[in-house]
Amino acid sequence: MGVVNLTPDSFSDGGRFSEPDAAVEQAERLLAEGADLIDLGAESTRPGAPPVPAALELERLLPVLRRLRDCGRALSVDTRKAAVMRAVIDEGADMINDVGGFTDPDAVAAVRDTPVACCVMHMRGDPLTMQDAPVYRDVVGEVRAWLAARAGALQDAGVGADRIVVDPGIGFGKTLEHNLALLARLDALAADGRPVLVGVSRKSMVGAITGRTVDQRLPGSLAAMLAAVHAAAAIVRVHDVAASHDALAVWSAIRAAR
Numbered sequence: 001m002g003v004v005n006l007t008p009d010s011f012s013d014g015g016r017f018s019e020p021d022a023a024v025e026q027a028e029r030l031l032a033e034g035a036d037l038i039d040l041g042a043e044s045t046r047p048g049a050p051p052v053p054a055a056l057e058l059e060r061l062l063p064v065l066r067r068l069r070d071c072g073r074a075l076s077v078d079t080r081k082a083a084v085m086r087a088v089i090d091e092g093a094d095m096i097n098d099v100g101g102f103t104d105p106d107a108v109a110a111v112r113d114t115p116v117a118c119c120v121m122h123m124r125g126d127p128l129t130m131q132d133a134p135v136y137r138d139v140v141g142e143v144r145a146w147l148a149a150r151a152g153a154l155q156d157a158g159v160g161a162d163r164i165v166v167d168p169g170i171g172f173g174k175t176l177e178h179n180l181a182l183l184a185r186l187d188a189l190a191a192d193g194r195p196v197l198v199g200v201s202r203k204s205m206v207g208a209i210t211g212r213t214v215d216q217r218l219p220g221s222l223a224a225m226l227a228a229v230h231a232a233a234a235i236v237r238v239h240d241v242a243a244s245h246d247a248l249a250v251w252s253a254i255r256a257a258r
């Protein structure tokens with residue numbers, strides 16, 4: 001999954017793709033580099049980010065979505081708002097990636113009677129406050145139970161199990177130790193039978209381990225991605241598609257030879 005943020009303030013690519021022409025060009029580049037799907041985001045969810053009104057999210061998303069919808073690959077939209085979900089589904093989005101885990105009161109209804117795939121991500125609190133000393137007794141058990149409950153809410157409303165993927169939400173209300181524990185035990189999340197999506201690309205946990213700034217985190221991001229795929233991840237959300245594609249190709253070739 002290649003990331004294109006249509007925001008002025010995303011932590012790693014904010015402002016670079018906020019014009020539709022630049023965003024479409026970047027999405028086409030990521031598709032040419034081997035992305036199977038593109039994730040379009042119009043609200044930064046970096047720690048401390050302020051919420052964005054639905055109308056502004058749609059103003060950013062719709063022109064890009066309309067130009068990409070016939071690209072032949074799947075398009076995901078990263079949003080927490082039911083109103084945005086409904087509008088982008090009408091415009092041809094294939095997946096809703098909700099970092100809030102479909103907790104907007106109308107979110108489950110927005111996707112229920114549609115064919116879209118749903119990514120249920122775990123976040124503790126909201127982006128403004130989520131990194132204020134998060135505490136868990138058993139982070140893997142608690143995240144697993146929460147994801148199962150939210151996926152269950154979608155399924156109870158009629159969303160087929162084959163439309164749901166889950167994501168532990170690396171960096172969303174978690175310390176470095178929590179992130180490491182989750183990445184090491186992705187198999188526990190996958191044990192519930194749902195494909196696992198993981199996003200660790202350029203994130204601060206990579207910076208905390210390596211001491212690197214955002215633009216220097218590619219090697220660390222690749223290592224984390226491969227560890228995630230080795231553990232259980234079925235989809236990886238990345239900014240650097242060409243490098244990720246090569247790393248996965250080499251890893252897969254070695255694995256296939258076992």
Ligand code: HH2
Pocket residue numbers: 003005007009010011012013041043044045046078097098099119121167169170197198199200237
């Ligand atoms: N991470 C970010 C945003 N959306 N969605 C899923 N499913 N999983 C993630 O780990 C995830 C996500 C944060 O990264 P980015 O989009 O690059 O930054 P920002 O939130 O500042 O736009």
